[in-house]
Amino acid sequence: MIKPVLPPVCYTEQGWFDREQEKIFGKLWLLAGLTQQLQAENDFIVRNFSGVPVLIQNAGGTLRAFRNACAHRGMPIQIADCGNRRLTCPYHGWSYNGDGQLRGIPNEKIYGLCKKEQANLKLHSYAVETVGNFVFVNLSDDPLPITEQFSDDLLLLLREVSPHFAPEVSYSTFTGHYNWKLNFENILDWNHAQFVHKQTLAPLLQFESGGGFSAASKNVSILFGPDSPLSDIRFTGELPPADPIGLKDISVIGRSSMPYTQRWFAKLFDAPLDPGSFFACNIFPNVNFGSIHGEHFYLQQFVPMAPDRVEYHSWVFTARLKHGVPPQPHLLWGIHHAEKRVIDEDVVLLNGLQKSLSVASTVGTMGDHEEPLAVVGRWYMEHLQEEGLS
Known part of the structure; x- marks a missing residue:
């Protein structure tokens, strides 16, 4: 059992929000x-x-x-x-x-x-x-140098996947009524997917009997295969917890199994870049980036506007199309529509969680699998807590 690190006031009070603007969003x-x-x-x-x-x-x-x-x-x-x-x-x-x-x-x-x-x-x-x-x-x-905020592996991944992006992007934004940290914690909390996203995301995933995700093979991956510059990248689950916790340690890279079924749009690409898997980069302070089979990519950002209000930004784009294939706006629309369904399922619960925290004196318990949330919380308190504040 892990004791939650952040008290409810960190999600609800203006004083904590103001320090975040100075020490996180004003510096990172x-x-x-x-x-x-x-x-x-x-x-x-x-x-x-x-x-x-x-x-x-x-x-x-x-x-x-x-x-x-x-x-x-x-x-x-x-x-x-x-x-x-x-x-x-x-x-x-x-x-x-x-x-x-x-x-x-x-x-x-x-x-x-x-x-x-x-x-x-x-x-x-x-x-x-x-x-x-x-x-x-x-x-x-x-x-600060960007290399002090992000690990070499994360920067390498962002650079190496970029040449595979198609030039066309679908972009949207909307407002949520919850604290931005709840969204970052939500993307670190992979266990919620099988309960919150029962009919959208969860059926695509491959869970082990104990509830975790299966590891994905690298052998058939263009992105992470043996001859790729990303072949030696270290995913967060493969690394021991950092001690002491540094800024680079709270951005997380993960990759898991996702059974591959060829869909109608697969023929538009040269080949799936990462079939049978999805990867996700949870980039502190407020970004979620990842890919489904290397065929399409999602990018999400949750910008704090008030202690209980977030401006959510969502980008969706595909892998590069075959030569001669025209842009596919209908495909982008369809992918983004499906992406928004998953996001909306989270937003409903996060709005409710924010209301609950506003009248809570403590936060409950956490399991061992939620260690990444506790790591972020410990870094946060170390850098933002001031004498006399709790």
């Missing part, structure tokens, strides 16, 4: 999107990271991140969630170069700004890192 690398969304000059995506408006834009082939606020009056430079548009404020027409430096001001004389004053005007920028097709942003003025 956060997923912003995928390079598939930023292929052309002036392609952009807009994100709201717990109240911080962030704009990621393709500027001459380089991805840049800025606070989505004009240096003039703070108006968002880009209003839409995504699109293709130059760095020009829609309010008064102030425009910016790709590095965020002020480019020009219409009706310049009415402002009375000298050349030196104009030279000092620019968009506030943030650090950007791309790992394969994954775009990360760091809001800190002194960001």
